Each structure stands twice: as structure tokens, then as C-alpha cells.
Amino acid sequence: MSGTTTHARTPRDASATPAEAAPSTPGSGGGPGAVDAAERARRWRLVLGGGGADGIGCSLTGQDAGIDAALTALYGAPADDDGGSGSSRARGAGLGASAPSVARWLGDIRAYFPSSVVQVMQRDAIDRLGLSSLLLEPELLEAVEADVHLVGTLLSLNRAMPETTRETARAVVRQVVDDLEKRLATRTRSTLTGALDRSARISRPRHRDIDWDRTIRANLKNYLPEFRTVVPQRLIGYGRAAQSVKKDVVLCIDQSGSMAASVVYASVFGAVLASMRSLDTRLVVFDTSVVDLTDQLDDPVDVLFGTQLGGGTDINRALAYCQSRITRPADTVVVLISDLYEGGIRNEMLKRVAAMKASGVQFVALLALSDEGTPAYDRDHAAALAELGVPAFACTPDLFPEVMAAALEKRPLPVPEA
Secondary structure, eight states: OTTOOOOOOOOTTOSSOHHHHSOOOTTOOSSGGGOOHHHHHHHHHHHHOSGGGGGGOOOOOHHHHHHHHHHHHHHOOOOOTTSSOOTTGGGGGSSTTOHHHHHHHHHHHHHHSOHHHHHHHHHHHHHHHOOGGGGGSHHHHTTSOOOHHHHHHHHHTGGGOOHHHHHHHHHHHHHHHHHHHHHHHHHHHHHHHHHHHHHTEESSOOGGGBOHHHHHHHTGGGEETTTTEEOOSSOOEEOGGGGSOOEEEEEEEEOSGGGHHHHHHHHHHHHHHHTOTTEEEEEEEESSSEEEOGGGTTOHHHHHHTOOOOSOOOHHHHHHHHHHTOSOGGGEEEEEESOOOOOSOHHHHHHHHHHHHHHTOEEEEEEEESSSOOOOOOHHHHHHHHHTTOOEEEEOTTTHHHHHHHHHHTOOOOOOOO
């Protein structure tokens, strides 16, 4: 192998390599030191694929051959020394543009690999082989492993989707949305309910509105040992308005193509926030136009199919609309989710943010709301917002409840370290 240049055929960002996902052979043992030469050769053969890798003298049979064929169909085989194609290169065209062959391949990879790897390979198939148009076929949609990225792809194809596919696509999106709500809703509600309770705390409650637990803890320094009692010099409780709307939340979401995952998560969180009676939640999506989807917040799937991923970006116009809907600035949180690539009037955008801040609005700028980390973004605009006291940062779905709780309580945001 010293005279041959090879490249591993592993799915990008996968949590397990093909060799790890493949079954082990008898005698491979439990640790790296126990792997015999034959098993080591088998693993290298699976990782490197055909072409020059065939020279390691390891042939594949049974399930290993199936794994190799599935990988080759997507990633092809490395080139030979003379620049030509290896013997397995012909199999690299195995998927082609045929829905039946793709459906069979999708079934194969689900049998061979864990779900996290399947999702990565599906993403690679869409990117590398241009299979987006095949997702418009119901039979193929039923075979895919649904995840946030697949939903983003389906939403980008929404306008081109035939009626025969639309219901299947909605079912796929519904599955992902329901899974996200189960994972995120309970923690979001409990975190924000606590924040709202703390922000609504009053110091002169009537007797029946006293929160005795917090009152006693706040007055422990006034404990009188001889009387074995606490003197409640400071009363803490909640007013009668505890069940009414306490805060207004505006989610302003950039629906440009690069923000697909953020749109999915924001729509789910928007539905969760809208279900809380103490919050008045508004959801606005924008590109060069602005669409208010607040009346669809009871169903995040309707929200998602009301978006139109792609196109330009006019943050200034979107913020102008949001600003016009603010009636209680001191009790309002505006969350802008955008990579800040502004196609509108930059100075006006910054002036609007400054004006909202000056009026008492809590303004939050998220570069992304996803698990993908910090995306490409306009650093000049991010720096300008930071000068206004608005740090711009990427936020994971797990961190979002804490960010919202801090904004509701008007305390510093939990900005993750770079």
C-alpha cells in the first residue's frame, strides 16, 4: 500500500465508521490489541473500499460485501495510481437517478448501520448525487430515516412538490416535529414557568397571595431562637395577575436556505411557547418579504409548510414589522434568528435594534438555533450588535430554554464560550 494513495470512504460527521458498524469476526477480541491480522485487514478493506485497497489481499463476503456495495454506491472508489477508475468505480453509479434503486439502497443502509450514520449517509446522498428531486416520490419518502436535515430539504422543495407527495411529506415532517416536541417541550415549559414566576414576584402581596416558602427563606436572618420563629420583615408573593399574560415574545426567523435547521427548531419552540398562557407569542419569518405565521402556531407543521426556504434577506424590513407589533416594550422579548447577512439597509437595521433596546425590549440575536455549531455569518453586523449590548451567538436547542429564561428575567444571557 505504500505506493498507492487511498482515501477513507467514511460518512462525514458520522458517529461510527463502517468498520465499527460492521459485525466483528470471531476471535477479534474485546480490545484493539486483540484484533488479529485478518480482522484488521477486513476493517481496512471496508474503510478504504475497492481500487488500490483490493491489494491488501482481503475479500469480502456475506454482510460485509453488502456493506461495501452500499458504501461504494454512494462514495464510489478511490482512483488508481494512473488516475483511472478502480474496478469498483463502475459500482459507484449504483444509485443513479432511479427511485427503486435508491429505495433499495436506503433499506440496505438502515439494515447495516445505526440511525445516526444512516442520517449522515442520506444527507451525503442528497448533496453528492443530487437526489433532491427523488424525494418528491412518495415511495422513496416512506423509506428514508427522518431527521431535521431531511425536513429542511423537503421544505426547500415545498413549492415544487406534487399533491401525490404532499401528504407523505407532511407525515415525515410530523414525525420529526413530534419527536422534537417530546424532547424539548417539558423542559422548556418548566424552565420558562420558573423564570416567569420569579419575574412576577411582588414584595407587598395580600395575605392569600404570600409565597410562604420563599418568604421564610428570605427572612431566615430574622430568626428569633427564644421564640423559635422567623420575623417576616419582607413578604414575597404573586399578584392576582399571575395567570394573565406576563410577557410578549416575538420570534423573527430568517428563512434563507442556510437557516433550514433553525427554522425547524424555531417553529417547534414557537408552538411550545404559544401553548403557555402567560406568554403572548408571535412568529414571523422573512426573506426579502415578511410573513406573520402567528395564527398557525397551534401546529408547527403548518408553520413549516408556510415557510419558503431560500431567497434573499431583508432583516431591516422584518424588524420594522416586529417593532410595529410591540405594545409593551418593557415586557417584550424579541429573538432574531439569522446569520446576519443583510440585503436591506444595514444602518436602519442597527437603528431599529438600538431603538427597541432603548424602549426596554430584551433583544436576543441567535446566529443559529441548531445542533450544527456556529454557521458562517456576517461578522461586521455581529460586532455592531455587540456594541449595542446584543451579543450574537449560535444556540443549541438544549440551551434555548435557558436563553429565554434569562431574557424574561432581564439578566445576562448564558452565551456559550467560543
